[in-house]
Amino acid sequence: MGVAERRRREKEARISLILKHAGRLFSKQGFENTSMEDIARAAEVATGTLYLYFKSKEDLFYSLLTPMFRLNHDGLARTTSDEAEPADATLRRIADLFHESYRAEPDILRILWSYDAARYQTVMSDTNQERMVEAIRQHVRVMERLVERGMAQGRFRPVDSRVTAILIWSMFMGIFQYENNRRHLRGSDHLQETLRASVEFILSSLLSGPDRAGGG
Amino acid sequence: MGVAERRRREKEARISLILKHAGRLFSKQGFENTSMEDIARAAEVATGTLYLYFKSKEDLFYSLLTPMFRLNHDGLARTTSDEAEPADATLRRIADLFHESYRAEPDILRILWSYDAARYQTVMSDTNQERMVEAIRQHVRVMERLVERGMAQGRFRPVDSRVTAILIWSMFMGIFQYENNRRHLRGSDHLQETLRASVEFILSSLLSGPDRAGGG
Amino acid sequence: MGVAERRRREKEARISLILKHAGRLFSKQGFENTSMEDIARAAEVATGTLYLYFKSKEDLFYSLLTPMFRLNHDGLARTTSDEAEPADATLRRIADLFHESYRAEPDILRILWSYDAARYQTVMSDTNQERMVEAIRQHVRVMERLVERGMAQGRFRPVDSRVTAILIWSMFMGIFQYENNRRHLRGSDHLQETLRASVEFILSSLLSGPDRAGGG
Amino acid sequence: MGVAERRRREKEARISLILKHAGRLFSKQGFENTSMEDIARAAEVATGTLYLYFKSKEDLFYSLLTPMFRLNHDGLARTTSDEAEPADATLRRIADLFHESYRAEPDILRILWSYDAARYQTVMSDTNQERMVEAIRQHVRVMERLVERGMAQGRFRPVDSRVTAILIWSMFMGIFQYENNRRHLRGSDHLQETLRASVEFILSSLLSGPDRAGGG
DNA sequence: TATGAATGAGGCTTCATTCAT
DNA sequence: CATGAATGAAGCCTCATTCAT
Numbered sequence: 001m002g003v004a005e006r007r008r009r010e011k012e013a014r015i016s017l018i019l020k021h022a023g024r025l026f027s028k029q030g031f032e033n034t035s036m037e038d039i040a041r042a043a044e045v046a047t048g049t050l051y052l053y054f055k056s057k058e059d060l061f062y063s064l065l066t067p068m069f070r071l072n073h074d075g076l077a078r079t080t081s082d083e084a085e086p087a088d089a090t091l092r093r094i095a096d097l098f099h100e101s102y103r104a105e106p107d108i109l110r111i112l113w114s115y116d117a118a119r120y121q122t123v124m125s126d127t128n129q130e131r132m133v134e135a136i137r138q139h140v141r142v143m144e145r146l147v148e149r150g151m152a153q154g155r156f157r158p159v160d161s162r163v164t165a166i167l168i169w170s171m172f173m174g175i176f177q178y179e180n181n182r183r184h185l186r187g188s189d190h191l192q193e194t195l196r197a198s199v200e201f202i203l204s205s206l207l208s209g210p211d212r213a214g215g216g
Numbered sequence: 217m218g219v220a221e222r223r224r225r226e227k228e229a230r231i232s233l234i235l236k237h238a239g240r241l242f243s244k245q246g247f248e249n250t251s252m253e254d255i256a257r258a259a260e261v262a263t264g265t266l267y268l269y270f271k272s273k274e275d276l277f278y279s280l281l282t283p284m285f286r287l288n289h290d291g292l293a294r295t296t297s298d299e300a301e302p303a304d305a306t307l308r309r310i311a312d313l314f315h316e317s318y319r320a321e322p323d324i325l326r327i328l329w330s331y332d333a334a335r336y337q338t339v340m341s342d343t344n345q346e347r348m349v350e351a352i353r354q355h356v357r358v359m360e361r362l363v364e365r366g367m368a369q370g371r372f373r374p375v376d377s378r379v380t381a382i383l384i385w386s387m388f389m390g391i392f393q394y395e396n397n398r399r400h401l402r403g404s405d406h407l408q409e410t411l412r413a414s415v416e417f418i419l420s421s422l423l424s425g426p427d428r429a430g431g432g
Numbered sequence: 433m434g435v436a437e438r439r440r441r442e443k444e445a446r447i448s449l450i451l452k453h454a455g456r457l458f459s460k461q462g463f464e465n466t467s468m469e470d471i472a473r474a475a476e477v478a479t480g481t482l483y484l485y486f487k488s489k490e491d492l493f494y495s496l497l498t499p500m501f502r503l504n505h506d507g508l509a510r511t512t513s514d515e516a517e518p519a520d521a522t523l524r525r526i527a528d529l530f531h532e533s534y535r536a537e538p539d540i541l542r543i544l545w546s547y548d549a550a551r552y553q554t555v556m557s558d559t560n561q562e563r564m565v566e567a568i569r570q571h572v573r574v575m576e577r578l579v580e581r582g583m584a585q586g587r588f589r590p591v592d593s594r595v596t597a598i599l600i601w602s603m604f605m606g607i608f609q610y611e612n613n614r615r616h617l618r619g620s621d622h623l624q625e626t627l628r629a630s631v632e633f634i635l636s637s638l639l640s641g642p643d644r645a646g647g648g
Numbered sequence: 649m650g651v652a653e654r655r656r657r658e659k660e661a662r663i664s665l666i667l668k669h670a671g672r673l674f675s676k677q678g679f680e681n682t683s684m685e686d687i688a689r690a691a692e693v694a695t696g697t698l699y700l701y702f703k704s705k706e707d708l709f710y711s712l713l714t715p716m717f718r719l720n721h722d723g724l725a726r727t728t729s730d731e732a733e734p735a736d737a738t739l740r741r742i743a744d745l746f747h748e749s750y751r752a753e754p755d756i757l758r759i760l761w762s763y764d765a766a767r768y769q770t771v772m773s774d775t776n777q778e779r780m781v782e783a784i785r786q787h788v789r790v791m792e793r794l795v796e797r798g799m800a801q802g803r804f805r806p807v808d809s810r811v812t813a814i815l816i817w818s819m820f821m822g823i824f825q826y827e828n829n830r831r832h833l834r835g836s837d838h839l840q841e842t843l844r845a846s847v848e849f850i851l852s853s854l855l856s857g858p859d860r861a862g863g864g
Numbered sequence: 865t866a867t868g869a870a871t872g873a874g875g876c877t878t879c880a881t882t883c884a885t
Numbered sequence: 886c887a888t889g890a891a892t893g894a895a896g897c898c899t900c901a902t903t904c905a906t
Binding site for chain 4: 553598617
Binding site: 866867868869870871872873874875876877878879880881882883884885 | 887888889890891892893894895896897898899900901902903904905906
């Protein structure tokens with residue numbers, strides 16, 4: 001009994017070990033430039049072991065998306081759950097949530113911001129394509145509801161909440177890409193400060209009347 | 217002599233034909249999923265012919281960056297050359313310039329917005345890596361000077377011009393990525409309107425005093 | 433002691449269970465297309481268990497030949513033991529014996545008729561190769577003695593008993609192959625009737641004088 | 649012009665060289681035990697070259713069937729075309745035709761006699777399955793018509809022509825298998841004499857009245 | 865200069881076999 | 886004894902690159 005339990009835990013540990021290294025390699029080198037042998041070597045298992053847990057290279061790649069949904073549902077939902085909180089405060093916390101998510105699992109978030117539907121079409125099943133898109137859509141919807149709340153609270157000037165949500169989301173993703181390159185090339189890490197600056201920038205556009213803030 | 221001249225022109229035409237099809241295929245299918253034979257077939261030349269003009273697949277890929285610099289130098293420089301123009305007007309024209317560039321050469325611009333230093337490291341020489349980075353840096357610098365001009369003109373509120381330039385640039389690139397996916401998945405094309413909305417959003421943050429505009 | 437006895441019986445039961453499923457799979461899918469895991473799953477044991485009883489996949493395969501020898505020794509010997517019986521009657525009973533053997537253990541007989549020395553050379557040890565060949569040789573010898581008996585009885589016209597035995601044996605094996613394909617492709621089962629027709633055909637050639645029969 | 653012609657001839661020569669060695673290896677070692685590298689090495693070409701001419705290992709295998717149909721249509725049709733010839737004489741010539749075919753292309757004929765519908769199902773497309781089956785069916789039909797002709801000529805006793813055709817065909821294929829094993833194991837080659845003996849055996853069953861012959 | 869057939873290294877995947885429990 | 890997870894060699898196939906014409 002105890003044995004079965006241990007086995008199960010070891011199996012899960014091994015799977016998540018493989019996923020960790022796979023995510024790291026996939027996001028660093030891309031799907032095509034990462035070989036199954038690379039992953040096996042990094043995770044310190046034999047090539048064949050990968051196929052005990054994943055049906056194919058694609059399957060392994062897709063499995064990385066699942067944790068992303070958890071971030072999505074749990075994290076974002078919790079952060080935005082307090083409807084009474086001023087929208088600008090919530091937005092600041094969202095930026096920090098993204099930043100923390102990045103610190104915890106950079107590879108996962110990178111899959112999100114570098115998602116290219118046209119390129120992944122060849123390597124993703126329709127189902128996974130759809131899951132991916134749905135994850136992004138939900139993120140944008142959270143932003144949209146937040147903007148609406150800000151307007152309802154009288155703190156945000158009236159805007160097109162849908163378009164504004166897209167702008168905010170795009171800005172965040174663009175920052176991830178930019179700062180990631182900067183860190184890779186320069187070694188300097190400005191992600192958090194740029195994210196925060198972007199929030200102030202956004203708020204200085206959205207906040208109405210006396211709340212209007214000066215940027216970062 | 218006339219013959220040599222014709223030969224030279226034919227050669228250049230052939231090269232640019234190859235580049236056109238290569239750019240199209242690379243950006244549609246990615247670097248690794250595009251074979252040299254794919255390119256040869258699309259350009260209607262033999263496989264071996266590619267190697268007359270490009271030393272390797274990488275070399276061919278890098279050669280696509282050159283036109284990007286032209287956009288950079290020629291287009292952006294010209295668009296921002298009139299120092300007397302109000303910065304907000306210039307920014308609106310920049311957004312349209314980006315949009316036109318995308319219409320003319322979507323593949324080129326995509327290389328820019330999907331640039332991932334870590335991923336390309338394996339497939340790019342340091343030299344080309346540097347050229348790529350320099351291109352982006354110049355773009356950001358143009359934005360930076362524009363923000364500075366806006367402040368000098370008294371039209372923009374005082375901000376950190378460097379950070380703000382990064383935010384603007386990141387927002388543009390994020391929008392390209394987002395709208396490109398949306399178009400691929402939904403078939404609807406909102407690129408120009410989202411770009412324009414982003415400019416108004418930015419300006420509603422930056423413009424000082426009575427000029428402050430309501431967003432898209 | 434009773435425990436040891438039970439253990440022994442369980443072991444034998446397990447071995448013969450494995451052999452049953454192995455034979456079924458080998459003959460349906462061929463040696464190379466049948467994996468040890470296939471066999472383990474069919475026999476409802478673990479993969480490793482197979483290696484408790486068989487040194488290798490080859491060894492397992494060879495072990496299937498043993499029952500074939502039993503058919504050979506026991507069945508054929510018994511069927512042809514009555515030296516006083518008219519040879520033609522014996523031949524008819526041999527055909528039925530083959531047919532019954534096929535019904536009981538189709539896989540075993542198939543190994544016999546599809547035996548290809550050149551192909552099996554790579555996968556069989558010389559020893560097993562020899563056992564296989566010896567089995568076939570004994571079958572042919574039984575036929576040969578039968579033909580000789582028929583001639584001695586004055587019922588068969590004088591023929592080369594060796595060659596005739598080969599012809600009969602080849603005909604039987606050819607019929608197995610042909611009818612097996614027909615059944616697989618058409619779903620119709622003509623094995624027994626074709627075997628019987630072949631016996632009558634053979635007898636119409638061999639029987640001398642007034643006994644000469646009309647075929648199938 | 650002459651160049652194109654030479655190229656075409658070289659290409660065909662290369663294809664038939666590959667086919668020759670592939671056929672040899674496939675029939676000696678079987679489909680699964682023959683690797684593409686084996687074939688490439690035997691034909692003295694690179695692995696990739698095989699894929700210039702054949703889409704897959706299966707495709708290469710199937711391509712071996714085509715020559716078989718030529719034997720079928722051309723050879724058998726020609727041999728049996730003279731409707732006035734006594735059926736027994738024709739049968740003797742058919743046996744020799746088979747023997748010659750075997751001498752010319754043993755691998756091809758072996759594919760025929762070792763054809764196992766159940767086994768090939770996994771490795772053959774339905775189309776090729778059907779072509780294979782059709783080839784065998786045509787062979788049997790030729791035998792059937794021959795038997796009918798023999799009866800019409802009054803040389804053969806009345807029999808079920810269909811069943812008799814199957815018996816003859818099965819006998820031939822069984823002999824190929826048997827003699828091939830014998831030659832492989834003993835080094836002695838009795839194929840032709842056994843085939844001829846089988847014809848005499850068959851005729852001693854079929855021929856009516858005074859023509860009835862004594863066996864080999 | 866242009867061609868495209870040929871090359872062969874490298875990637876994904878399967879599976880016989882081992883071994884710790 | 887029995888298990889089944891882990892191993893890693895080997896197979897099929899692709900494709901960047903070369904070279905004879």
